Amino acid sequence: MTRNPKAPSQLVQEVALLLERVRTERPLVHNITNWVVTSIVANVTLAIGASPVMAHAHEEVADMARLARALALNIGTLTPYTVESMILAGKAANAAGIPVILDPVGYGATPLRVGATRRILDTVKVDILRGNLAEMAGIAGMTSDIKGVDSVGAEAPGQSVALSVAKDLKLVAVVTGPTDYISDGDRLLCVENGHPLLTRVTGTGCAATAIIGAFAAVERDYVIAAASALACYGIAAEIAADHSDGPGTFAAAFMDGLHNLRPEDVAERARLSVTRV
Amino acid sequence: MTRNPKAPSQLVQEVALLLERVRTERPLVHNITNWVVTSIVANVTLAIGASPVMAHAHEEVADMARLARALALNIGTLTPYTVESMILAGKAANAAGIPVILDPVGYGATPLRVGATRRILDTVKVDILRGNLAEMAGIAGMTSDIKGVDSVGAEAPGQSVALSVAKDLKLVAVVTGPTDYISDGDRLLCVENGHPLLTRVTGTGCAATAIIGAFAAVERDYVIAAASALACYGIAAEIAADHSDGPGTFAAAFMDGLHNLRPEDVAERARLSVTRV
Amino acid sequence: MTRNPKAPSQLVQEVALLLERVRTERPLVHNITNWVVTSIVANVTLAIGASPVMAHAHEEVADMARLARALALNIGTLTPYTVESMILAGKAANAAGIPVILDPVGYGATPLRVGATRRILDTVKVDILRGNLAEMAGIAGMTSDIKGVDSVGAEAPGQSVALSVAKDLKLVAVVTGPTDYISDGDRLLCVENGHPLLTRVTGTGCAATAIIGAFAAVERDYVIAAASALACYGIAAEIAADHSDGPGTFAAAFMDGLHNLRPEDVAERARLSVTRV
Numbered sequence: 001m002t003r004n005p006k007a008p009s010q011l012v013q014e015v016a017l018l019l020e021r022v023r024t025e026r027p028l029v030h031n032i033t034n035w036v037v038t039s040i041v042a043n044v045t046l047a048i049g050a051s052p053v054m055a056h057a058h059e060e061v062a063d064m065a066r067l068a069r070a071l072a073l074n075i076g077t078l079t080p081y082t083v084e085s086m087i088l089a090g091k092a093a094n095a096a097g098i099p100v101i102l103d104p105v106g107y108g109a110t111p112l113r114v115g116a117t118r119r120i121l122d123t124v125k126v127d128i129l130r131g132n133l134a135e136m137a138g139i140a141g142m143t144s145d146i147k148g149v150d151s152v153g154a155e156a157p158g159q160s161v162a163l164s165v166a167k168d169l170k171l172v173a174v175v176t177g178p179t180d181y182i183s184d185g186d187r188l189l190c191v192e193n194g195h196p197l198l199t200r201v202t203g204t205g206c207a208a209t210a211i212i213g214a215f216a217a218v219e220r221d222y223v224i225a226a227a228s229a230l231a232c233y234g235i236a237a238e239i240a241a242d243h244s245d246g247p248g249t250f251a252a253a254f255m256d257g258l259h260n261l262r263p264e265d266v267a268e269r270a271r272l273s274v275t276r277v
Numbered sequence: 278m279t280r281n282p283k284a285p286s287q288l289v290q291e292v293a294l295l296l297e298r299v300r301t302e303r304p305l306v307h308n309i310t311n312w313v314v315t316s317i318v319a320n321v322t323l324a325i326g327a328s329p330v331m332a333h334a335h336e337e338v339a340d341m342a343r344l345a346r347a348l349a350l351n352i353g354t355l356t357p358y359t360v361e362s363m364i365l366a367g368k369a370a371n372a373a374g375i376p377v378i379l380d381p382v383g384y385g386a387t388p389l390r391v392g393a394t395r396r397i398l399d400t401v402k403v404d405i406l407r408g409n410l411a412e413m414a415g416i417a418g419m420t421s422d423i424k425g426v427d428s429v430g431a432e433a434p435g436q437s438v439a440l441s442v443a444k445d446l447k448l449v450a451v452v453t454g455p456t457d458y459i460s461d462g463d464r465l466l467c468v469e470n471g472h473p474l475l476t477r478v479t480g481t482g483c484a485a486t487a488i489i490g491a492f493a494a495v496e497r498d499y500v501i502a503a504a505s506a507l508a509c510y511g512i513a514a515e516i517a518a519d520h521s522d523g524p525g526t527f528a529a530a531f532m533d534g535l536h537n538l539r540p541e542d543v544a545e546r547a548r549l550s551v552t553r554v
Numbered sequence: 555m556t557r558n559p560k561a562p563s564q565l566v567q568e569v570a571l572l573l574e575r576v577r578t579e580r581p582l583v584h585n586i587t588n589w590v591v592t593s594i595v596a597n598v599t600l601a602i603g604a605s606p607v608m609a610h611a612h613e614e615v616a617d618m619a620r621l622a623r624a625l626a627l628n629i630g631t632l633t634p635y636t637v638e639s640m641i642l643a644g645k646a647a648n649a650a651g652i653p654v655i656l657d658p659v660g661y662g663a664t665p666l667r668v669g670a671t672r673r674i675l676d677t678v679k680v681d682i683l684r685g686n687l688a689e690m691a692g693i694a695g696m697t698s699d700i701k702g703v704d705s706v707g708a709e710a711p712g713q714s715v716a717l718s719v720a721k722d723l724k725l726v727a728v729v730t731g732p733t734d735y736i737s738d739g740d741r742l743l744c745v746e747n748g749h750p751l752l753t754r755v756t757g758t759g760c761a762a763t764a765i766i767g768a769f770a771a772v773e774r775d776y777v778i779a780a781a782s783a784l785a786c787y788g789i790a791a792e793i794a795a796d797h798s799d800g801p802g803t804f805a806a807a808f809m810d811g812l813h814n815l816r817p818e819d820v821a822e823r824a825r826l827s828v829t830r831v
Contacts, residue, residue: 034608035312035589035592035608036592036593036596036608037593038312038313039313039314039316039317039479039480039593040593042313042479042480043478043479043524043525043528046477046478046479046524047477047523047524047525052479053383053386054311054312054313054353054354055354055383055387056354056356057354057355057356057357057389059356059357059387059388059389060387060388060389060390063386063387063388063389064386064387067386067387076608077608077609077610077611078611079610079611079613080611080613106607106609109607109617109618109621110609110613110614110617110618110621111613111614111617112611112613112614112617113614200600200601200813201597201600202593202596202597202600202606203593203596243522244810245797245807245810245814246601246809246810246811246812246813246814247597247600247601247809247810247813248597248601248805248806248807248808248809248810248811248813249806249807249809249810251525251597251806251809252525252526252528252529252806253522253525253526254525255523255524255525255526255528256521256522256523256524256525256526257523257525258523259477259523259524259525260522260523312589315589315590316590316591316593316594316756316757319590319756319757320755320756320801320802320805323754323755323756323801324754324800324801324802329756330660330663331588331589331590331630331631332631332660332664333631333633334631334632334633334634334666336633336634336664336665336666337664337665337666337667340663340664340665340666341663341664344663344664520799528802529802529803529805529806530799530802530803531802532800532801532802532803532805533798533799533800533801533802533803534800534802535800536754536800536801536802537799537800
């Protein structure tokens with residue numbers, strides 16, 4: 001396994017191109033997310049230049065998913081009703097050929113979350129699965145120590161978890177943390193952009209899932225789409241941290257940072273690396 | 278049809294007076310809104326000087342509506358349960374004689390939204406209907422091209438849609454956009470205040486609906502109430518845009534702008550015009 | 555009844571120690587709260603240094619409560635479903651021996667809220683009850699004049715209401731307002747920190763409840779825990795007010811203020827006083 005610590009310049013160019021494509025095409029991203037993060041998820045989606053919609057009624061989720069170009073699911077405050085909403089929307093998304101992204105918030109914390117995640121994975125073709133290390137390690141069947149919805153460590157490091165989940169479930173696995181790992185079971189990309197203040201604002205993980213959806217809407221290579229989304233996200237956070245005094249002003253500056261992100265920022269700051277297996 | 282491009286000075290004085298009345302009377306506005314925008318709706322209502330309350334349980338919506346001085350309904354993340362909540366509250370509001378404002382978010386996007394809007398309009402006397410051009414054109418029965426919950430154009434321009442909806446449904450129709458059009462089917466008012474950053478913050482349309490509710494609580498001429506609310510809203514956005522670097526800092530500055538809005542700001546900046554039919 | 559207008563220096567030291575303990579232990583606080591304030595409740599909990607989780611599905615609330623170190627309940631947008639969630643979680647919290655904090659939002663506004671509050675108090679051992687003066691006076695059986703969810707006055711002043719509720723219900727009663735009163739029926743503490751802008755941001759009362767939960771997780775003397783939480787909360791608000799131009803920038807600065815709060819700030823600014831009965 002060789003690791004190239006330098007961001008391949010071609011990859012960085014692709015990130016900037018995809019950002020531009022998101023802004024030009026303004027893809028509609030249908031979110032079924034938890035009730036804590038609805039606002040930040042929608043605002044991050046708008047700030048990066050895409051268009052959010054939320055709908056969860058069984059009577060319309062499939063209709064709405066068919067209007068969208070990506071579907072982002074999040075089990076943060078799941079109920080049996082909303083899990084069913086996710087499955088109905090997921091099946092419609094599959095039929096329409098749009099990407100489905102799942103965020104298994106708090107996987108392992110309760111049997112309900114384990115069962116819901118498995119049921120969604122069994123009945124919907126999930127294209128991208130994004131979680132923190134503890135959640136993704138749990139899904140990989142590795143020992144993990146879950147505390148609520150925060151990642152507090154797991155035996156395996158992020159890259160082996162990403163590879164393992166991607167291979168087992170035949171999807172693109174995204175393990176986010178100080179370094180993000182993205183894998184389709186073959187390729188493994190690392191993104192080292194970001195800032196610790198992201199962990200002090202609720203919903204930044206969930207919003208990362210939505211923004212991955214926006215990039216997946218415009219780029220069918222989901223490894224590249226997810227890495228590009230996370231690089232842009234992390235760079236905006238770095239810029240925001242320079243203009244903030246704590247998590248409150250950071251949250252506002254982060255929206256500004258996403259909105260104002262320029263190709264030059266991406267070129268200067270992207271810290272992407274590719275590891276082949 | 279003659280159009281007076283100058284804001285009649287009497288109308289501008291009335292806007293400032295109504296703003297003062299909202300702040301003095303602090304009317305309670307009962308919102309049944311979507312789960313994405315609850316926080317911004319409540320904060321905008323507080324910032325302008327009114328008092329928000331949210332309640333949707335069937336067991337109490339009628340009781341809460343009777344305590345309020347306006348009822349603002351929003352179908353953004355509707356379910357059959359919340360539509361029923363809106364109808365129960367709407368009937369109580371009608372019986373109590375307080376204004377009912379409806380925001381048909383995403384009308385036309387799905388059959389559920391079309392059916393819910395029609396059912397509410399059929400069973401509740403809605404006093405003011407506020408939507409973007411695509412939603413309102415859809416309601417007017419005109420061809421429209423809906424994409425999720427964002428307005429992306431319609432054949433007819435805002436003023437004819439506002440007139441048509443107002444006449445057909447016998448209510449005050451408000452079509453918001455770069456220019457807002459308010460009509461009771463006879464009078465037509467235009468408000469040209471606002472800022473494009475409003476479109477980059479989620480819930481600003483829904484919050485405009487709530488603020489129209491606050492003004493309608495203190496002024497029974499709903500054309501004047503809605504126009505006044507939108508002028509204040511737009512002026513606060515203009516002031517906020519001068520103090521922000523993007524949608525995040527704008528959202529914070531916008532709350533400040535509403536809170537600090539002075540009669541002088543209204544007098545200097547209001548861009549209202551009256552078109553008689 | 556004697557009143558010591560000076561903050562006992564020992565008490566102020568304890569506040570600073572508890573703040574440090576919250577940050578070191580990062581207790582998980584399980585919130586079942588209303589859908590208007592989820593985001594600010596989570597962000598305030600993160601900003602003070604604790605860890606929030608939200609879950610309300612009947613299938614997992616008990617599991618989640620058992621993982622947490624405090625349970626904060628809030629009836630702001632209650633439905634029969636969420637009241638049942640609160641009872642299931644509350645019983646699990648009682649069995650696990652973790653503190654339960656209840657926020658009876660809008661008590662007295664509707665029969666549903668009165669009944670739900672009573673049912674929770676009858677079936678769950680609530681350790682701390684926090685409300686505004688009108689809500690708490692209503693619970694004390696005193697005449698009160700409720701307007702939606704805002705406190706608009708009551709016959710009895712805060713300290714007698716706090717004492718009365720604490721004695722009647724055998725719990726720690728917290729009446730928040732310009733001065734906060736905390737009592738276990740024997741001791742009575744007053745906290746005079748805070749800023750009027752707190753009343754212009756939605757959810758600041760609900761978030762105070764969550765932060766009391768964070769302090770109660772690390773200090774079993776709930777009178778001390780609640781007073782410490784409210785002193786820190788109020789001091790952060792005072793600091794934030796110095797860096798803001800209105801409710802929007804205040805809300806952001808308040809998160810920064812909680813995150814950056816230092817023991818020196820507590821020592822310099824805490825306005826605590828103890829009144830023995």
